[in-house]
Amino acid sequence: MKQKIRIASGQGFWGDLLTAPIDQVTKGQVDYLVMDYLAEVTMSILQKQKLKDPKLGYAKDLIPLLETILPICIEKNIKVVTNGGGVNPIACKDAILSVAQKLGVNVKVGVVAGDDILEQIDTLVANGNELKNMETSESLSNVRPKISSANVYFGAAPIVEALKQGAQIVITGRTTDTGITLAPMIYEFGWSLDDWDKMAVGTIAGHILECGAQSSGGNFSADWESVPDMANIGFPIAEAYPNGEIIITKHETLGGKVTRQIVTEQLLYEIGNPKEYITPDCVADFTSIQLEEVGANRVKMFGVKGKPATEFFKVSMAYLDGFVAFSTLTYAWPDALKKAQKADEILRARLKNLGLEFEEVRTEFLGYNSCHGSLSPNVELNEVVMRIGVRGKDYKSVERFGKEIAPLILTGPPSVTGFAGGRPKPSEVIAYWPALIRKAAVNPKVLVF
Amino acid sequence: MKIQLLQICHARSGDKGDTANVGLIAREQKYYSIIEKHITADVVKKHFEGICLGKVERFELPNLWALNFLLHNSLGGGGTKSLKNDAQGKTLSSALLRMEIEIKESKL
Structure with a gap:
């Protein structure tokens, strides 16, 4: 078992800084590159692209990016985990394998699918899954004919399975932003899926990484002018340890900075009840998080508590x-x-x-x-x-x-x-x-x- | 004495549908008790009159010297439905930092 892994955030959304993932794998040591491409609106855009061309429906930026970084990732044994498969992870895999062939390299690509339930909605409803609006309790029948995409948010577990089967690149459909960071920790450290505190550790680390440079000096409200070299901002890296300690850091030669204040801002970003941050993997308690600056651009996170996951997945449908x-x-x-x-x-x-x-x-x-x-x-x-x-x-x-x-x-x-x-x-x-x-x-x- | 939240806090905001969240963070630990005491859900609701059309919920995170506010019905419907320039509530963080409060001078 590794005593430490470094997980690098490469994209905070589809449309983020294209050079960031390249910098992450070239400007210092990392073990994983994780990239979150999917927002809710992205899924229905991708669904439309797939309708026009069955070979599309994934984050197209991923292909030229992998063409650039694949040889480096293979040489340095860096694994890539991303939800950029969108509504067509299989087509995305095919495109990646063509790139690998073109480059003359061998790489094992894992795919996590099954999240797309658009074609199964009526069967699911007939089998007693109401799929009513979880905010308004309205019946699905009010909008059923207009639904254009329907995806289940999976967590870390299927990615762990793909890693266990030897995948170096894992492409998923709708997986939570946090699951792509938690999965490498479960896989490398052998954490049990019902070790709720550990699941919360990886989940919260995922929350810190999921918006890219927002954890390394971007959009920082306290003293934005103090952030060095934003032109070459380094995206955040979570250095994870088997005991559940996490250090948030970045590559030294890149711009930006990582401080307690900066990490705190990201922790507060888009959360609801901080005691119940619900994901498919656990319910994380943000009021348990302890932060400490332990060096230049190094913030330690410890003390994290979690509770058992719920019996449900979230589904997002668009119309x-x-x-x-x-x-x-x-x-x-x-x-x-x-x-x-x-x-x-x-x-x-x-x-x-x-x-x-x-x-x-x-x-x-x-x-x-x-x-x-x-x-x-x-x-x-x-x-x-x-x-x-x-x-x-x-x-x-x-x-x-x-x-x-x-x-x-x-x-x-x-x-x-x-x-x-x-x-x-x-x-x-x-x-x-x-x-x-x-x-x-x-x-x-x-x-x- | 009167102070503006900007002097003692920083903040970040974002969206979940038509609900905005604003995380208000004390710049130093000693300021947390000030915001915990003064910045109630009611005070925030009044501050955002005409912007937040629903209720305001407050959650405490003393470990991070922070409060999290949920401002319901604040983003013109949210997502692609909203006609607002700031449809995701990204600038509501600095809007909260505009707030002025009266505190005992000994606190600073």
């Missing part, structure tokens, strides 16, 4: 729920805000005259109140951007709104500019249906190629 469109115009001094507000008034009157129907029309003034709303102080603005958005079920109304912006330039208040990029096009609103499903009702599939 089309109307359309939105946005547009902006910029107004200059004098009376910049007054002019922008008048333009908004005129626009709304015209939309009303046209008889268009929207669920909501929202106007914000960038430079004045789009971030802090009613808390924004009244000060003389040199310029302000009117940002107006509409949402409705009727595509034509939303599209028609887009034709009413440019006319304001010649038919409204003066000193206005900034209408670029043509008429705004409607985009789809993807709504979510969160539900719970008994773990016994679904089966993760683990395949190693």
